[in-house]
Amino acid sequence: MVDAAPMISALRDAGYRRTTARGEVARLVAAQDGHFVAADLLSEAARGNTRIGRATVFRTLEAMSDAGVVERIDLPTGDHAYVACEPRHHHHVVCASCGAGQDIDDAGLRRVVRDVARRTGYRVDDHRLELFGSCPRCQAREAAG
Amino acid sequence: MVDAAPMISALRDAGYRRTTARGEVARLVAAQDGHFVAADLLSEAARGNTRIGRATVFRTLEAMSDAGVVERIDLPTGDHAYVACEPRHHHHVVCASCGAGQDIDDAGLRRVVRDVARRTGYRVDDHRLELFGSCPRCQAREAAG
DNA sequence: GTTTTTGCAAACCATTTGCAGGGTC
């Protein structure tokens, strides 16, 4: 759960114009608790009295991704999802039960990457790490339930 | 580039029946050099005189993924691709130019995962790491060209 | 003989695109 305002600023900084549609999408994204898919935003927009086109949602998510305020992740199921995040390089832990996500920093991964490059001879330009599991709250729920 | 026979055995071990279609798909997969998408197999099957249905290719890839002989990866572009691989836990480095891939073992990632779990309070059940860059051959080509 | 698997075509569904009207700078 984050705030919508910084997202909108980030969009502006990235050269995108300020529009009502983008503000709405930002608000919806900010209200998401964990990861979400485009369809979530669409249905929530429809449930509220917001009228936003499918295309606009996708285009805005792309813009936000470009601006670094959301990131597209790939779930173990193969589905694409998005998470709101801080605009810097990082990775995610995602809870498989409730979808709550949390950013994590480099966490020693840099060494892993360098090590792999040395051993394989590849030059590594980009990497992505996704972690899946159970968040503290869901662990407690599991233990209780 | 791997051998088709072990794939077929692995499928059998996983409880799938031995069929000509699966043998063909295994042969096609084995002939792939790096990552590939379902459509690659389809078109190559068509180019040869092999008649295999779209659905069968997808179903066989799913079976192979289940048996652990191929893995579905997500390219930075967001596209889904597959790579032939050994049936144990590991990760991949993929060349962005030519698509050549290579398995890598844990490479110290275990420590990273444990560290993240400790810091976030999440229980981490699963992780995926994808590395993208340039393979030795393409680096040489870059330097030469 | 029973259970799987195949192939085809149709169905699906997320995402993209063309385009005309409207909003932003």
Add this chain to the structure above:
DNA sequence: GACCCTGCAAATGGTTTGCAAAAAC
């Protein structure tokens, strides 16, 4: 006023599904 953005509806494209025939066990 020039350029960007929106919404709609239609197109796209990868993937899945229903089903009857064929193959594997």
